Amino acid sequence: MSARTKLVSAAIAALLVGLVAALLVIEHQRQDAGPAGYTRIGALGTSVVFAKQSPEGKDVAVVIRRDSDELCNARGPLGGAHPPAICDESVGDVHVYLTQVSKGSTEDPQLCDAITGARLPSEILATPASWSVDFAGSIQDSGTEIEPCTDVS
Amino acid sequence: MAATLACSASALIVSTAPGTSAATAAPSKCSSASTGRTEQQTNNYVSNYVAGLRQKGRPQDQIDSDLAQNLCLVRIDNGGATTSVVASSAGSAVTVTPPRIYWDNQAARYYAISGWKLSNAIKNDMPATGLNVTKNIGGHDGFATSFNASLLLTGYALTYYGDPPFASSANVANASAANSYGAGYSFQDKGRNVYDMAGTGDNFRTNVRSGQEVISFKKSGTCKSVYGFASYGHTWSSTAVNGVGVGPYSISFQWSTTSNKWTAASQPGGTATVC
Numbered sequence: 130m131s132a133r134t135k136l137v138s139a140a141i142a143a144l145l146v147g148l149v150a151a152l153l154v155i156e157h158q159r160q161d162a163g164p165a166g167y168t169r170i171g172a173l174g175t176s177v178v179f180a181k182q183s184p185e186g187k188d189v190a191v192v193i194r195r196d197s198d199e200l201c202n203a204r205g206p207l208g209g210a211h212p213p214a215i216c217d218e219s220v221g222d223v224h225v226y227l228t229q230v231s232k233g234s235t236e237d238p239q240l241c242d243a244i245t246g247a248r249l250p251s252e253i254l255a256t257p258a259s260w261s262v263d264f265a266g267s268i269q270d271s272g273t274e275i276e277p278c279t280d281v282s
Numbered sequence: 283m284a285a286t287l288a289c290s291a292s293a294l295i296v297s298t299a300p301g302t303s304a305a306t307a308a309p310s311k312c313s314s315a316s317t318g319r320t321e322q323q324t325n326n327y328v329s330n331y332v333a334g335l336r337q338k339g340r341p342q343d344q345i346d347s348d349l350a351q352n353l354c355l356v357r358i359d360n361g362g363a364t365t366s367v368v369a370s371s372a373g374s375a376v377t378v379t380p381p382r383i384y385w386d387n388q389a390a391r392y393y394a395i396s397g398w399k400l401s402n403a404i405k406n407d408m409p410a411t412g413l414n415v416t417k418n419i420g421g422h423d424g425f426a427t428s429f430n431a432s433l434l435l436t437g438y439a440l441t442y443y444g445d446p447p448f449a450s451s452a453n454v455a456n457a458s459a460a461n462s463y464g465a466g467y468s469f470q471d472k473g474r475n476v477y478d479m480a481g482t483g484d485n486f487r488t489n490v491r492s493g494q495e496v497i498s499f500k501k502s503g504t505c506k507s508v509y510g511f512a513s514y515g516h517t518w519s520s521t522a523v524n525g526v527g528v529g530p531y532s533i534s535f536q537w538s539t540t541s542n543k544w545t546a547a548s549q550p551g552g553t554a555t556v557c
Contacts, residue, residue: 188367198540204369205513205547211430213511213547217527217534224534243529276529 164192171254173268176200178227178254180264182207189262191215193225200225200268208262216266219274226275227266232256238265243274312354314388321498324389325439326453328353329496332395333441333451336492342382355384355393359509359552368401369546374516375401380551381427381497381510390501391436392556396427396512396548397494405486407518408473416474419488420542421522424515425495426459426466426533431506433499433556438465442493448472449489458526464510465497466526466533471516505557513547 163169163179167190170178176195182188186207193201193216200223201216208229216227230238230253240249251267267275315331316324331353335345349355359382369376381394407419425440438460443451459466471490478485495512515523515535521543525536537543 190369200540201545202543203545203547204367206367206549209550211509211511211531211550213428213513213550214532215547216545217532218515218545219534219536220538220540226534243527274527274534276527276532276534279530 163194167192168257170256170264171252173225173227173252173254173266176225176268178264178266180256182260186261189215189229191227191264193227195223201227212262214277215264217275222270222272224269224273224275225266226268227264228277229262230265232261232263234263234265239278240265240267240275241278243276246278248278249273249275309351312350312352312388314386315353315355316386316389316391321437322439324391325393325437325496325498326441328355328393328395328498329439329441329453329494330451332397332494332496333443333492336397336494337443337450346382349384354386354388356387357382358385358392358556359383359554361552367546367548369514369516369544374407374518374544375403376514376516376546377401378512378514378546378548379494380512380548381429382551383508383554383556392433392499392501392554394427394429394497394499394510394551395494396510396551397492398425398512398514399492400488400490402484402486404471404488404516405473405475407516408475408486409519411475413475413477416472419471419473420516420518420520421470421538422468423471423490423517424458424466424468424523424526424535425493425512426464426526426528427495427497427510427512428464428528428531428533429508429510430531431508432462432530433508434502435460435462435465436498436500438495438497440467440469440493440495442469442490444472444489445487445491448474448487452489459528461528463530463532464528465495466528467495468523468526499556501557503557505555507553508556509551509553511548511550513545515543515545517543 167179167181179192189207190204212229214228254264379397381396384393440454474487513533519542522538527534
């Protein structure tokens, strides 16, 4: 192989690597950007949580994405005394649960395995300062169904 | 025995207590929906009855008044949220009404009634088709109601009603999920494009335009504050609701794929003291 051929091959390889890297960056940015009008709130494991408030501030809409999968696309009331879970759904063995918590709360949202009652790990996602609530949630990949604990004390 | 008597008295007091949305007791001439009917028949009857009122465009206060006058169902929750959620995603929108709680003193049964109404935006989820052809809009949709407390459920029913030429009302035979915290259903939503004869832009019909779920439960002997919420799960294209789950103040949907779907939860409903 001539030096010229080696040089061209190296250039092509570098271009391909650059192209792949660029595509990865674009995909990452696409995931980070989220749907139009939504704010990136945080992540549950490897899934990204986006949310937006309705203009009148009564409702909240949430989209949770993992790679190209949309695990949740849901809407519910914003805040209040007993807000229901925004996301509580599963596809295959993946179950995602997301609920609202008081702004600044560090309390365990107390999510449990619906079958065994065992306490499940959860994460609190702090929202921007303009929001009146934070979020807390959990994702289980093992077929575990998540629900609020019933033996809350 | 003392607890039972106390609870009975409490339920009677609640059903007539001023300051709630049910300030008046059921009139003596009313006839309980349960008269001559099984638990399931009663739930279907109440659901169809409410469907008829909603199809006539009656507002909530008139529905409450009618239920008290004719079926002895006195609303006992404190009103709670008066607004519902409108979900808008991929062109679809729905209003979800949380459970309103009623007491039938004749039958000694509580009833909770929640519901939904879809807007015409759902036509955007229709597969391409010609006029007067009925098509499924994706796979099954789902609807469920859940409460914060464990209840002694005695029955449940879900009725949906469509635009002509679809059936004015249909009951879903079997629930997808039911336990002491509530019940959920899945059902096939369909659409049909029709000729807009009047030129009003109204050329879409669906079989599930509105609907409601009725859940009945009986006295437990222990008084508790009960409230609930409802949720609608919608799909289109190749996505379907594969399952519905109900837990303590929890409604889950299981989807066949990760795309072409949304859920909308209602506000929490008003709180009622049930015993």
